[in-house]
Amino acid sequence: MDFISCVTSRKSIRAYKEEKVAKDKILQIIETAGHAPSWANAQPWEFNVVAGATLEKIKELMEEKILNREKPNPDIPFPTFPEEHQQRINEFGKSLFTHLGLDKEGKEKRVQFTIEMHKFFNAPAVIFVTMNKELSLWSLFDLGLVVQNIALMATHENLGTCIQASTVSYPDVLRETLNIPENKNIVCGISIGYPDEKSINNFISNRVTAASLVNFFGF
Ligand SMILES: Cc1cc2nc3c(=O)[nH]c(=O)nc-3n(C[C@H](O)[C@H](O)[C@H](O)COP(=O)(O)O)c2cc1C
Structure with a gap:
């Protein structure tokens, strides 16, 4: 490709x-x-790749957490967004739910979607990305670069990915199952597998135009 x-x-x-x-x-x-480039080549990323029975166990524990309505407690707190960005997030959520017909469905179907999301949309493997807690925000920047490379490489191999913060909502589940020490931040999971033909995968998210984001000087 x-x-x-x-x-x-x-x-x-x-x-x-x-x-x-x-x-x-x-x-x-x-x-x-x-x-991927990183600050002075620090390469602050680490990976735990999970499949098979171990992944099934994590899925079970995740579902339990959702059904028990446990409050997420990710290592890196989930953000709130300024109005302009929150609006884009709202539009994304609305259009995905409309695409899935979930806008017209009851709460139960939406909870089901949340469960599926926390069970990695049934991907056969998940790559959990971690970094040492002593590292700074700059290393998180580096992790973003390597994660995007993984997503692009997967595309190149005809694989699909979903980078997911939701997969690290309950880090205790991952810490216990995968023996991840307390001194590591579990940053995100990347669900990976061969894309199914289901309609959810036809959903295309919008982008704002580059022209609306860029200031040029001296041209
Ligand atoms: C840091 C990060 C966290 C994300 N978390 C989730 C998630 O928990 N669940 C999900 O379905 N998608 C998640 N996504 C995927 C985004 O929703 C998606 O990238 C965005 O809507 C743009 O769509 P696209 O990836 O199809 O281009 C996440 C993406 C990033 C970069």
Whole structure:
């Protein structure tokens, strides 16, 4: 796939085929993604890749948390947004729910969606990205770069991904199951697998135009 197609065709995949992703393929994706730049080449990222019975156990525990209405307590607190950005978020949520017909459905269906999201949309594997808690916000910036590389590499391999903050809502579940020490921040999960043909994957999110975001000087 050419580079521009890779960048523009990447989108969040929220339904996956059962087909497994080979361990070697995931390792090769992470190896290539690791060419990302980072502050003085610190490479502050670490990965826990989970599949099979371990992933099933995490899914079970996640569902329990949602059904018990446990308050999320992510290592990196979830943000609030200024009005302008919150508006984009609201538009995104509304258009995704309209696409899924969930705007007309009752609360129960929306809770079901939340559960599916916390169960990684049934992806056969999830890459949990962690970093040492002593690192600064700059390292979080670096993690963003490597995570995007993973998403692009996956697209290149005809795989789909969904970068998910929701997957780290209950870090105690991941800490216990994956033996992640207290001194690591669990930053996000990347669900990865072969995209299913389900309609949810036809959803395309909007973008504001570059012209509305850019100031040029001296041209
Ligand atoms: C840091 C981060 C956290 C995200 N968390 C979630 C999530 O919890 N659930 C989800 O369905 N999508 C999640 N997404 C995906 C975004 O909703 C998605 O990237 C955005 O709407 C743009 O759509 P696109 O990825 O299809 O281009 C997340 C993306 C990022 C970068």
